[in-house]
Amino acid sequence: MGYLSRMTQWKSKLDLPDNANPLDPSSKTRLKLGLFSYPVLQAADILVHRATHVPVGHDQSQHLEFARDCADGFNHVYGKVLVPPNTLLSPAKKVMALDRPQLKMSKSHPNPKSRILLTDSEQEIRKKVAAALTDSIDGVSYDPAQRPGVSNLVDLMYHLEEPNWATPQSILMENTGLSLKAFKSLVATVIDKHLEPIRSRYEKLMYSGAQRLEHATLIGEEKAKKSADGTMRVVRNAMGL
Template structure:
């Protein structure tokens, strides 16, 4: 089996692209043209786990940006948004619950403003080429690199300096191949569509770097003299809403796995529920409402949420901050709740309209079918080239 070696890749990753200031520049092979240049239309890909109705962190950290990318994209830009159900089964799932959550997530994507006429919205499992490319990339992926993935260690509750390959009781009990190798599937998701740009949060930057290195290494081994790369090393689009924290534990990220429902706002929560949850949000007893993530995480989280809900507000808007400083904690929470409700009420209305249709199941199934069909056509183009390069066409 061929293994990507880090020192070899570093020789290949010798050049830098120039890119838009709003997009992080990434390394690429000197033999690979810049996929984001004007000669190459953009392809934007991102995925989300089928966890049911998204929470506010999902919306501000990813979905709101997806809609903005869609609405501002050039006509020749291809946009693919996948509900990654193959990733979901890296941990045990209840089949009936997973099927329900997939449907709710698809309806939510439509509700936030993703248009199936403009973007390709599909279930990952509907495109078998994802699994095929994952296997091909797995034959060229470094075990050492994968073992250093920070998210893998966090799922095992291992310290940063530990290796999940160590024969410790903790890692032996939790070690699952799918969980260990899911970054390879994530790389396949991206590379399968010749993706040029991927919107991600900071916690996914390491995985995107892994995808780039797989692409560059694969091109170097199987198409070193090709005028265009077999697999495109993608660039990163970092979300401005980096993290939305829990309302009840503002030092932790907002999550569906939190057993406390009041810790998160769902995009379908009513005005009454939103105000109730914000009323119980943890703040502090310090006078005023200054922004300080370290010493005042609760107040800072409410300020961040309001700032991300309203794109007109910037970090340098001193007048806006001055108005917040004089509010009581109760008024601050009410202001945050009002801003969130105003930002979500149209989304909530569209979701209720979709799920309230008499033919809701058929409507969603047809949308998923159409999206899967479009995605498979694009995926087959890449797999065809890869198979030919490997000699297995």
């Protein structure tokens, strides 16, 4: 309980103003049990399938540490049974919200304009990026501390445009003198170009491939059950169950 209550994501959710009722100060702590226990379920999924490497964003690295701690604790008592997973950090360690660039982008945020979804249309992407919170300073510069909103847009372009840029600052050299409005339009174009193949594939599967999806689900279920059963047999034997 102590370990989970110190999780960065849990503490950050406690600080969100959306969780507070001004008439009830204690309401700030009324979060869902699922959010608190999520690292435990994540660790169980990783360990039961004996994953050796797990790609995550920077915000999930603490959860991987928890999974390793669970594996090490179990192995200390029962021998080398579970596989402590290694963390593979994504180059894009953290993507910030479009409306509040001091917070990370999240699908659970109450404002749908705060995030870009993989399935967003080009029009939706352009509207969200155009409405992204920036500042009143003319031009584009990269300064996450002083200009978090603009810098977040630069980061999005840096990570998504192909061929990839050498550094975020190199984007500025190529777009000197561009207004914020023009730069937002450019960023929206880059995001849409990157997501279009994913969106098209998703739409094709959702609207014309129901049987194919069901078949893939059954295959995945079979593979997952076989993998989990193998680990659980070893775990039960080690515990003498």
